[in-house]
Amino acid sequence: MAKLIIRNAAKRDLESIISYIENELNSSTAAKTLLDTFFEKTDRLRDFPEMYPEYRAVGEGKFKYRFFPLKNYIVIYYVFADDVYIRRIIYSKRNIIKL
Secondary structure, eight states, X not given: OOOEEEOHHHHHHHXXXXXXXXXXXXXXXXXXXXXXXXXXXXXXXXXOTTOSOBOGGGOSSSSOEEEEEETTEEEEEEXXXXXXXXXXXXXXXXXXXXX
């Protein structure tokens, strides 16, 4: 079973998303649902780290980035040394290449 590591940028992204949903949209229920879904999906990655497709538009680099949808967001992650690293969580309409 792989270890799940949430990088600092992804933690900040998640905190910002949850804060926005709770404070701007006034929906703590939606925020909790999104958070629960995030942890359900990332927990599955521990057993099946390559279950989601590679994101080839990022280009060739040290890591093969993968992604999965999370409501209106995309979670970007990579696998390294049998561990799963959550890299970013971004709004799905955002330009990933500019990150």
